[in-house]
Each structure stands twice: as structure tokens, then as C-alpha cells.
Amino acid sequence: MSMSRPSLNQLEMRGNFIRRHIGPNPRQQQAMLEALGLDKLEDLIGQAIPDNILNKDALKLTDTISERAVINYLRKMRNRNKVYTSLIGLGYYDTIMPAVIKRNVLENPGWYTAYTPYQAEVSQGRLEALLNFQQMVCDLTGMELANASLLDEATAAAEAMAMSRRLSKSASNQVFIDHECHPQTIAVMQTRARSFGYDIVIGDPYRQLDKQDFFALLLQYPNSQGEIHDIGDAVRIAHDKAALVTVAADLLSLVVLKSPGEFGADIVVGNSQRFGVPMGYGGPHAAFFATRDAFKRSTPGRIIGVSKDSHGQYALRMALQTREQHIRRDKATSNICTSQVLLAVIAGFYAIYHGPSGLSLIAGRVHRYAQILAKGLERLGYAVQTHHFFDTFVVHTPGKAKRIANKAQEAEINLRIIDPDHLGIALDETTNRDVIRAVWRVFSGPSGEQPEINSIDHSLEECIPDALLRKDAILQHPVFEQYHSETEMMRYMRRLARKDIALDRSMIPLGSCTMKLNAATEMQALSYHQFNGLHPFAPLHQTLGYQQLFEELEDMLCDLTGFDAFSFQPNAGSQGEYTGLLVIRKYHEVRGEGQRDICLIPASAHGTNPASAVMAGLKVVVLACDDNGNVSVADLKKKAADYHDRLAALMITYPSTHGVFEEAFRDICDIVHQHGGQVYLDGANFNALVGLSRPGKIGADVAHLNLHKTFSIPHGGGGPGVGPIGVGMHLAPYLPDHPLIKGVNPHQTPAGTVGAVSAAPWGSASILTISWAYIAMMGAQGLKQATLTAILNANYIAKRLAPHYPILYTGKNNHVAHECIIDCRAFKQSCNVTVEDIAKRLIDYGFHAPTVSFPVADTMMIEPTESESQAEIDRFCDALIEIRKEIAAIENGQSDPANNVLHNAPHCHCLLLGEWKLPYSKTQAFFPGPHQSVDKYWPPVGRIDNVYGDRHLQCTCPPVSEYVE
Template identity: 70%
Template sequence: MSEHRPTLIELEQRTAFIRRHIGPDPAQIAQMLELTGAASLDDLIDRAVPDAIRATMPPLPMESMNERETIGYLRQMRERNRIFISMIGMGYYGTIMPAVIKRNVLENPGWYTAYTPYQAEVSQGRLEALLNFQQMVMDLTAMEIANASLLDEATAAAEAMAMARRVGKNPGSVFFVDSDCHPQTLAVVRTRAEPLGLTIVTGDPYRDFEASGAFGVLVQYPGSSGSIRSLEPIAEAAHRHQALLCVATDLLALTLLKPPGEMGADIVVGSSQRFGVPMGYGGPHAAFFATRDAYKRSTPGRIIGVSVDSHGRPALRMALQTREQHIRREKATSNICTAEALPAILASFYAVYHGPQGLRTIARRVQRMTAILAEGLRRLGFEVLTETFFDTITVRVPGQARRIAARARESRINLRLVDADHLGISFDETTQRHELTALWRVFATRSEATLDIDALDAEVEPALADGLLRAGDFLSHPVFNIHHSETELLRYVRRLAARDIALDRAMIPLGSCTMKLNATTEMLPVTYHQFASVHPFAPLDQTQGYQQLFEELEEMLCAITGFDAFSLQPNAGSQGEYAGLLVIRAYHRSRGEAQRDVCLIPASAHGTNPASAAMAGFKVVVVACDENGNVSVADLEAKAAEYGDRLAALMITYPSTHGVFEAAIVDICAIVHRHGGQVYMDGANLNALVGICQPAQIGADVSHINLHKTFCIPHGGGGPGMGPIGVRRHLAPFLPDHPVVEGVNPAAAGKATIGTVSAAPWGSASILTISWAYIVMMGAAGLTRATQVAILNANYVAARLAPHYPILYTGKNGLVAHECIIDLRHLKASSGITVDDVAKRLVDYGFHAPTMSFPVPDTLMIEPTESEDRRELDRFCDAMIAIRHEIAEIERGEADRENNVLKHAPHTQALLVAERWDRPYSKQRACFPLTDPQVDKYWPPVGRIDNLHGDRNLVCTCPPLAAYADD
């Protein structure tokens, strides 16, 4: 039978999504090409991209689907996932996301297309939601400070270990881990410890800790088995030996239990997943990290703090930015860059909606149902080993565990198979009373056995001792007590979203961050029940839809990049960097070359690169860049020769962080290989390569891909992200595995892998549907077209701005790649204007600022992406040109160097209506510089924020409601 040839109508349908994703239409493309001097898109690519890296690009074997076909295909895929009642626990629980939060936050582009709140004046809404998250964590843990989320509970525990070593006074190298910790947490901690030269000892901390000499101890509270013990004895023992107590805990349990902070904990971590966030086969979920105030400057991740604006009013910002990797590089406290902002925001709204009483009610119901089951099983003759519990019990069933677990699956219930003699059972918010009856029948050996739930409910005693119960209030701040009706929460959510600039309002021209369209059709599968409700440790025969998704996505990524294998486990770009370097390290050690410990990194590299290299146990050696911003080949050659058989790897970003295609990249890779090293390519800028060339063919051995950049997973106000790594065949056996789910790395074949880098086997699996849908709907032609237009848009912006601002670096034929850097360094001397002043003035024009002072101080890095059409690009360029004219007025002496429209920017609505106006420029010019007052004007909710005040007077808790009285 001959192959069906698509009709013209079918071809039009298939390319319709491409037309919607790519901003400029053919007429606009022609006009923009004329300004760049190129005759066509192909001509532009020929002129911009070095010939050496394009010669080996094979055609991508992918045809596009239209949106309807894609949704139908995904429907078939998701139906291959069978949704059972999950009683597995282990840190993942069924939960109910309130519909008002699902519709108005998770599915609202005003929330999911926002960027990390580095520009605080245009981020006050998401900053307030994240501050609520911090307050929630601090209240429930009783700790003095908390961050605004980490990647997952396991990596948060690894960060706790690293911080305990950093700030503690015990000089030892042993870290003690409670044997009742979740196995995935122990696995990630082990992976993190080994390259740092730390030893992990496991056991019962109440019995074995003191003899270990450990600098820190990690205790699970409640334990993975469900057992709850007071933390006070182990806290006393730890502090007696100058060690730090780290506690992994459960926020819902802490609504009833005595919090770790009241029992001497130094660091408290955990997951906020069960606060309304779906399991999603592993993520994304926001971890939390809370600690003592004394350790605030060593805390990993982002901390939201309260400062004041130029009018003396409260304003929020990210605090203590000197901890960021871009500043401290290999001396950074962590390589964490992406957080889990959107899941943290969801969890915070869940707490706001339910309030303290609602959360207590949910927790008491979960605990009560667990107690009823425990008593029922005892009456059936089973031994319930867990005496004090919240939601989880361990049952001893000698030799029967597999049989009972199989019977449970027949009733569509998944239990935790601990070993041949023990089963774990966990209840959650979604557990219903009839499921108790079904579970009773699974365990009952007599068919006539029945469970009288009401009778047991009246008889069972609470399973929590008085000494373990929480005393006193929590979540007493008004924000958690006034938004309990849907009307109130709906208005609160809208009020916060209106304070921010996200992609639903204007382009976000951030260099190195790729803020492109996150199409609605791509986002739909995230909330599908068959994708959202799967436990990450569910039996593989129940997750065949997900396995198909992984297989197809890996095949597509291999075709795009030229790599032979992928691991989807790293759940952030920083985790991908770390995992990729560990793979290189393991490869060298497998060949008997453990002495290879030097990682060469160009001076222009992303700050996470040196931080990741240091975490992976490498010595960082910086390679110089030349006057054009390219890697100095001579310096690279000299350092590769100098370190000889110690050379492990080169980390390089391509196109470079300076926004150019380096012509010497093939030679650079060859130099490293000639000296026995491996090439790690940072995939941050892969969106300038897709369909044009392949990293593996250029010479890369391993690369991570920021799916939240190139492949359309939205930034969500600072996360989630995904950072899968692709490798050449010789590195595939070392890719991550998992202690709970077998077959995560099929290439391992008995070889020692790097271990586990994320809590879930396939990372934040549910958002992989977004990238899969994007690639499928774009197809080979669309992906290539997107790359071409991204490069066109960047060169169009550069061409329009070049007469007004110097373009710092260009490549072949004076062209840039997908982003350009404009140089503002000379403006400070000529006018007193700084890069900050320009960024804040852009707010008055309705724009989020480009990337500031990275990778070069006092510059702006602009990346327009392929999703912005010419009208929006011109609107942005017009704003930048108008600002340059405003600066010129200062340079000519027509405006005062200190009292001018840039120094006072941004201008709030309160200023517009103020009776007193004593500035030497008009209100019209301040607030409506290029816009008609009738258009959708963005009003910054605060004036310019005083960062220094915020760091000197660090406040990371919700201000009293009176502080917002003027809003």
C-alpha cells in the first residue's frame, strides 16, 4: 500500500501551529531581513553561522502534527497510564488542588509565563506569593528563616548536608543519615557526598549517632516507615558534639506535630507537594529549606525579603544576592539556579485558601483514618509496627507482602512493598472511607470479615502522644485568615497577578533565558488526570503512557542534538550540569584515570558552570577570552597542555554567553580531546542550534538541555525547569539510576552509574509533556524555522539599536547569534546614568528589563526569541531609542544629572495623582513616554527599591496588613 501523501489542506493544518508560534509573518521577515542585509533566512544563517559546524547536520526525521492531532495522540498516550489509589507514600501523596487555584494560577499565563523576580519592581505579585510560602514554612517548622523553594526533598536534604559541613564547627567528614529516611533521599545524599569527600553512615541516630563522629545528622520526621519520635534527644546529642541536626519533615503533619524548630533542629527540609500540587509522576514540586537566622548568608536558593521603595513604602525583593552563582562562581554556596517558584506559589495559595483551621481539619481526617485502619488490621491479627504515626503505618506480614500487594492491585490500590515481610500504607487528603473497607478486604483472610468503620472510629485512641503534639497557633498572619471564600481568593490572586509583567502583557527581552511563547495546547496535558495523578514509584505496568512519552522524547532529543542517549532525571539546568560532570568523572575513573580533576571554564561562562564543577569535585581553571569575547584558543591550548593528564573536561556554552557563534569551536573541542579530556557543552543557548547543527557533531561529549528555554516549558516566576542530559555512547552507562525504580538507565549493564541526582526517577515528569507537544507540533521544518527567526530577531534588534548603543560582541560578518549585548559602560561617565537607571526607566515604557550586567558588567543582554513579531520588537526598540535620547539630554546639560526622568524611574500611579509635583519634567513624560494614556498601561506597584536597606535590615516574613494599606 502506497504511503499517503498529505493534501494541501492537510499541509496547511500541520503548519498552522508553526505560524502561530513564530511571531513575524513572511512580510515582516522580508522587511527585517532587509535591515540586516540578508537576502533570505537561509542567507542570514549562512552569513551568521560558521560553515564548520553546519557540514554534518542531517535532516531531522520529524513531521509535524496539528494541534488537534496532538491532543488526540496525547489522549491515547495518557490512557495507557492506569490510575490506582496510591497508598505508597514515601514523600508523594494524593492531593486536591482547589479549582479556583487550578483555573486562576496553574492555568493562568499571567502566573506561568512570568520570569524569575530579579526585576523586583515588576514582580511584586509573585514575590508576595513566595513570601507567603516562606512564612508558611517558617510557621509550620518553627524555624527563623526559610527560602522560596528548592527542587525536591532529596536535593534539599543534600543541600542541608553541604550547608551543615560549611557552617558547622565539627571538623569531621561523616554525615549520618537516619535509616528511616526515604530511600530516594538517601540515594541523592550519597551521590552528593562522594565527590566532596564525605562519608555517609546510616543507622538509628538515637542509638548509633554519637559513635559516628559526624558533623551532621539527617532525621526523617515522621519517618519513612511512619514512625514518629521526639527530636529532642538527637538534637541534644548532635549539639553536644558540635554537629548540626537536619530534619526532613512533612508540612501537613506539622499542623498537628510539635515542630522541629521547637526541638532543636538546625536545618529543616521537605516537600510542599501535598499542599495542593499533583504528584505528576515525580514533579515538579517545591521543596522547602528552613534554618536558623545565623545561617541566612549560607542558605542555598532564593530568599524573599522586605525592603522599602523610593517613597518609603514596603516593597519586596530577592535578598542577599551576593550568594548567587554569577557573583561567587566556584565559591558559591550552591549551584542551584532554577527554583520551583510556580509549585511554591501553588502551595502558598493552598495554605492561604484553607487557612490554619482548614489545614488542621485535613490533617486530623488523614490521621484519624490511618488510626482506624491500624486498629482494624490489629483486630485481623496483623502486627502494626508503627505505634506513633500520622499518615503512614508499616505492617508485618511474614512471607505475604508480595501476595497482599498483588491483591491490593486487583482492587486498584498500590501499597508500598518494603520487603518480603513488610508493607507500608500511607493515607492522604484524597483517601475515602470506602477505600478503608476495600483495603480491609485485601488483608482479610475470611470472606465474612467486615470492617465497621463507624464503630472503630468511636473506639480508637489517638496515635499521637501528648509530648509530640503542636501547642500554640500557626499561620496567624491575616493573609492566611481572610481569603477562605472563593470570591476572596479569586480577587487576591488577580490583585497579585496585576502587579507583575509576564509574557501575557509584553515581551520579556532577557538574554540567556529565552522567554518564548508557551502555547496553550502545550500546557493542556499538565493537568490531565492520567498524567497528573501518577505516583513516581507506581508499578511500571501502570505507567506505560509515561514510558512512551519518555521514549519518544528521548528519541527526538537525540535526533536534534546528535547524542546517543539521554537521561531525563535532572530536574533543573543546574542539576543537568552537575549530573553531566559526574558522568565525565565516572568515565575517567572507569578507565583508571582518577587523577583527571581539572575542569577548564571560559571567563564568559554562566555562573552555575564553575559552581557545578566544584560540587562535582573538580578544580576550576579559567580560560581567558579575547577582545572579541571568544575563547582564547591560545590560552586554552596552553592550559590543556599545562594540566596534561589532569585535564578532565572543558565546560563551554555554544553559542557563547556573549551571544556569538565562535568560529573556532570545532578546534576547541579537538584540543580538549587531544589531551584526553571530555567536552561539556552548556545547552543554555541550544535554541540557536536546533535544526542548524548538532552539539554532538560539533564535538560535545555531553550537554544538558534547558527544556524551560529551548523547548517551551514556562519559567513560572523562577521555575519549574528541566535539565536532561544527552551523552555520546561511551558515556551512556554512567547516566543516573534510581534506588526504587529499576531500568531508569538501561545502558548501565552492570556498570557503576553516578547514582541518583533527583528524588524522582524521571525528574519533573509531568512537564515533559510540554516539550514533547512543542517538538511534535513544530516538526523538523518548524524547529529549524524557529531557530532561523530567533537569529533574525536578534540581529534585527541589534541593527536597530546599533546607531544608539554599541553592540559589544559580534561574530561572523558582524552578526550575532540569538541574543546581543548592548554596551552602556560609557554612559556613567558621560551622563551619570547606570544600567540600573535604564532598566527601571523601561518599566515606564511597559517592559521588563533585559538581563543586566551579565556576562559583562554595565551591559544589557537582549534575546527577543522567535515568538515576538516585528511590531513588538519595534515597540521595544523605540523605547530603548527614546531612553537614549533622554540620556542625551543629560549629556548636553539639558537635564540635571541627578534629578531626571531616569534617576526617578519607575513612576507609580500614586505619583500621577499626587497634588505635589516638583520635578523638572512633566507627569505626561514620566508616566506616558511613548504610549497613549488610553492603552493598557502597566503601573509599577512600587517605586525603585532600596536593595541595600533590604540586606542590612533583613526581614523575610509577611509584613503586617497595615503595611499594604496604601495599595
């Protein structure tokens, strides 16, 4: 029998990226379609999606680009970036990521594809890594408590300001900011203060505090000029005024400087970037936030705490989970619902790898080189105006600052121009003698004579007063002394990674979280020095590759969404929500309708929606939903009319938070517009719209997109995220700008913008390369196919599970969108089995649980994404069906009502160490399905006692004896 020859087109298609990204192959797709009674994938469009939201226009996206072509294209793009030696400082420094960390964490899907540790039993590895980060921050800052990181230094300072208002007993409405704080921090705080109605005073805290009343004080230590002040008097004056003091500190300098905690600071914030995390033209980086133990219940973000499991073993979990801002909704004091986990993990591992002695050597060398460079400049005839400095100083260059900076650029060195008469110079871990000599050459006169390094070194006197030097030991926990060899470090990181379930082990079917493939080709650019080595405030002519990336990615996203402009500055989805609402408020104010302050939000919305609205200075009015989870159009009409003159915006998620395509979306938008409001679309579920519908063309005025969901940036164990916002042209002039880089918003008008919302001009710029590569390799055809496959996979799951679990909400023709909700409420009544029991039992089957009790209590929201094959989906469905049988066994009395596989789940290996006393077999406990015998996931702990952890709160590393397994 002769074989038919495939065509050239078929051969090319078999090798393309679409086939690699989309999980079900054609045969599996056909089988799933047949199970749903459909003939082809496109049939889902008419069956599940309302006709009036469909995009009728062809996309402008290019055809699919191959993986190799993308790599070549990005190589050319990155070569347009010129990475010079950066001596700019201002909170960003070059650093050296140890190769063992780069290879085993940054480039390891076991770390970068994990999800937020809501299911703590399958997150023990990264929870331990985050606890190490918290311990490191506490040690260096001298504070009692630290969270698991925030987004960047500037937004952390803004969070501290809001926290100070909650805790301060001062009647003042003023915030006093050190005039030598980093400019980007001041700008972000000004933006946040306008929303909250606070007054900002910028001045000299060492001369003016006595004359001011304020509830919060922000100091920079060392300040942006490099000067190290004794901040003790400023702290005492602030406390006498019942104000709280926040210190924005440099983490590496704290290795040698007296800690802010010793001065009596209340909050310490900063950036851990220089602990091994590349600058990346602005991010992502892990900010730190440390405070007093007494303030723990007011601290923003996530805190990792120590608890115990059902067997009395040491176990970790997110502490004080009821503090999560999305649970507080409109009572939230912050909209922070994430952290920069992957980057905090890297920074923590950096400290562990180097240990206290290694960090002391690094910090000591940086400081010594800074002193040598400064002394040499003085010998060349320049006055150094910073007296007490760690790594940064200011040089007086009368009338010559720009000329010297230009000469430095010719030598491929970037200096900071402060004004025409002054230059700032900041050294870092990568500085060596060649850099020092190169800077001297730039400053030297026609003779070109240079100082001699060794002679200066031998004559140096310490420039930091003894009273400001650190006297106490740092990083004394054993974890910072055990892993200094690469062998031990490699094994430690592997040991932690194997405790977790990430996408490299199984599907993570979390509804509303879109845990899709993060392809290796997409991730490669993160390791390119020309992308990750740039300072965010480098001159624009050195960043042409990034400017090309921003322009092309903006064009792609505008094409897909129907919007006219994008801002990449928001560095999380929550920040995108906040920024989008600020833009709407600014739009109303410019039009003379500043009284519009009502934000309508459906009861089913993500909890960050009301939190963001409050942060933007809006008042939340909740809209009712009908029995199918849709927005009640009748209630919308009534409330839009009631607040006709005050309606600012409606926030709506589409497809809905309940996982269905609402039929009335366009009508809803029309109603809001008729009453003068704007429509804000929460793009959390945009994965169900890409290539099918363009929100900007069907009624939305602004939307944020979670690039870490829809566009393949990995979740990283709970961060990084990116939340750019797209807007119609009428809103574009108000998109964020930046105090240090001009042209961030090219649409800006004299009416002004909302200001800066993040520290870096384009947010977490380096990871935008991932989304660019994803869109380029998928193309218009692939993106549409991916969306339809995501909808197919979700409907197939709903079809398979419907005989066993009620599907809570469906839409057109009883179809769901890209996710479905199974109802588990009846089991609590029938046999005292909770949705948590089911979630923990799934661990025994090797799965991370779906989203639990959101948006409806005692339910599970399941999202398979397009990346999962039918085989993996069937394995997951089989597990839930078997669990339903285990529930039935309890209901009919075959299993003990209290001592059963569900109530005892998950079953960890410690159960094997003693006599087996459970009324079911080891096989049923540990190997409930055939897959477990092939690739068994052993949960490291049993079910964690959250109540115990909250009552005995411990958020730093326990004694080493507790680590014994």
C-alpha cells in the same frame, strides 16, 4: 477582479502551529531581512553561522503534527497510564488542588510565563506569594527563616548537608543519616557526599549516636515507616558533638505535630507537594528549606525579603542578592540558582485558601482515617508495627507482602512492599471511607468479614503521645484568614498577578533566558489526571504512557542534538551541569584515570558552570577570552598541555555567552580531546542551534538542555526548570539510576552509574509533556525556521539599536547569534546614568528589562526569541531609542543631571497622589510612548532600596497594616 484560489497546501499551512508559534509573519520577516540586506531567511545560515558546525544530515523527526492531532495523541498516551489509589507514601501523596487555584494560577499565563524576579519592581505579585510561602514554612517548621523553595526534598537534604559542613565546628568528616529516611533522599545524599569527599554512615539515630562522630545528622520526621520519634535527645547529642541537625519533615503532619524547631533542629527540609500540587510522576514540586536566622548568609537558594522603595513604601525583593551562587562562581557553595516558584506559589495559596482551621481539618481527617484503617487491620489479625504515626504505618504480613500487594493492585490500590514480610500504607487528603473498606477487603480472609468504621472510630485512642502533639498556633498572620471564600481568593490572586510583567503583557527580552511562547496546547496535558496523578514509584506496568513519552522525547532530543542517550532525572539546568560533570568523572575513573580533576572554564561562562564543577569535585581553571568574547585558543592550548594528565573537561557555552557563534568551536573540542579531556556543552543557548547544528556530532561529549528555555516549558516566575543531559554512547552507562525503580538507565553496566541526583526517577516528569508537544507540532521544518527567526530577530534588534548603543560583540560578517549585547558603560561617565537606570526606565514603557550586567558589567543582553513579532520588537527598540534621547538630554544639559526621568524611574502611581514637583511632565513620566495610553502598566512600587533591605533583613510577612496601598 477575480481572486486567486489558494492551494490546499497553502490552506493547511495557514492553520498550522508553526505560524502560531513564530511571531513575525512572512511580510514582517521580509521587511526585517531587507533591513539586514538579505533576501531570504536561509541566507542567515551562510552569513552568521560557521560552516563547519552545520548539520548536513536530514533529521528523523516526523512532519509537523497539528494541535488537534497532538491533543488526540497525548490522550491515547495518557490512557496507557493507570492511575490507582496510591498508598505508597515516601514523600509523595495525592492531594486536591482547589479549582480556584488551578484555573487562576496553574492555567494562567500571568503566573506561569513570568520570569525570575530579578527586576523586583515588576515582580511584586509573585514576590508576595513567595513571602507567604516562606511564612507558611516558618510557621509549620518552627524555624526563623525559610527560603523561597528548592528543587525537591532529596536535593534540599543534600544542600543542608553541605551547609552543615560550612557551619559545623566538628573535625569529623562523617554524615550520620537516619536509616529510616526515605531511600531516594539517602541515595541523592550519597551521590553528593562522594563528590565532596564526605563519609556517609547510615544507622539508628536513637541507639548509635553516642558511638559516632559526625558533623551533620539527618533525621526523618515522621520516618519512612511512619514512626514519630521524640527527636530531642538525638538533637542534643548531635549538638554536643558540634554537629548540625537537619530534619526532613512532612509538612501536613506538622499541622498536628510538635515542630522540629521546638526540638532545636538547625535546618528543616521537605516537600510542599501535598499542599495542592499533583504528584505528576515525580514533579515538579517545591521543596522547602528552613533554618535559623543566624544561618541566613549560608542558606542556599533564594530568599524573599521586605524592603522599601524610593517613596518609603513597603516593597519586596530577593534578599541578599550577592549570595546568588552564580555570582560566587568557583567560590560557590552550591550551584542552586533557581527555585520552584510556580509550585511554591500554589502551595502557599493552598495554605491561604484553607487557613489554619482548614488545614487542621484536613490533617485531622487524614490522621483519623489512618488510625481507623490500622485498627481495622489489627481486628483482621495483622500486626501494625508502627506505634506512633500520623498517616503512615507498617503492617506485618509474614511471607505474604507481595501477594497482598498484587491483590491490592487488582482493586486498583498501590501499597508499598518493604520486604517479603512487611507492607507500608500511607493515607492522604483524598482518602475516604470507600478506600478504607477496599483495603480491608484486600487484607480480609476467605470470609470477607470487615470491621465497621463507626465502631472503631468511637473506640479509638490517640496514638501520638501528648508530648509530641503541637501546642502552639499556626498561620496566625492575617493573610491566612482573609481569603477563604472563592470570590476573595480569586480577587487576591488577580490583584497579585496584575502587579507583574509576564509574557501575557509584553515581550521579556532577557538574554540567555529564552522567554519564548509557552503555547496553550502544549500546557494542556498538565491538567490531565492520567499524567499528573501518578506516584513516581508506581509499578512500571501502570506507567506505560510515561515510558512511551520518555522514549519518544529521548529519540527526538537525540535526533536534534546528535547524542546517543538522555537522562531526564536532573530537574534544573544547574542539576544538569552537575550531573554531566559527574558522568565525566565516572568515565575517567572507570578507565583508570581518576586523577583527572581539572575543569577548564572560559572567563565568560555562566556562573553556574564553575559552581557545578566545584560541586562535582573538580578544580576550576579559568580560560582567557579574546577581545571579541571568544575563547582564547592560544590560552586553551597552553593550559590543556599544562594539565595534560589531569584534564577532565572543558565547559563551554555555544553560541558563546557573549551571543556569537565562535568560529573555532570544533578546533577547541579537538584540542581538549587530544589531551584526554571531555567537552561539556552548556546548552543554555541551544535555541540558536536547533535544526541547524548537532553538538554531539561536532565535538561535544555531553550537554544539558534547558527545556524551560529552548523547548517551551515556561519559567513559572523562576521555576520549574528541567535540565536533562545528552551524552555520547561512551558516557551512557554512567547516567543516573534510582534506588527504587529499576531500569532508569538501560545502558548501565557492572561498573555502576553516578547514582541518583534527584528524588524522582525521571525528575519533573509531568512537564516533559510540554516539550514533547512543542517538538511534535513544530517538526523538523518548524524548529529550523524557529531557530533562524530567533537569529533574524536578534540581528534586526542589533541593526536598529546600533546607531544609538554600541553592539559589544559580533561574529561572522558582524552578525550576532540569537541575542545581542548593548554597551551602556559610557553613560555613567558622560551623565551618571547607569544600566540600572535604563532598566528601570524601561518599566515606564511597559517592558521587563533585558539581562543586566551579564556577562559584562554595565551592559544589557537582549534576546527576543522567535515568538516575538516585528511590531513588538519595534515597540521595544523604539523604547530604548527614546531612552537614548532622554540620556542625551541629560548629557547636553537639557535635563537636570540628578532629578530626571531616568534617575527617578520607575514612576509609580503614588506620584499622582500629591503635588507634582518633578521638573518634567506627567506625560513624559507615565506615558512616554503611544502604547502606554492603550495598555498602561502601572508599576506598584518605585525603585527598591536593596541596601536598606539587606541591612534590615525581614523574610516573613509584615503586619497587615503594611499591605495598605
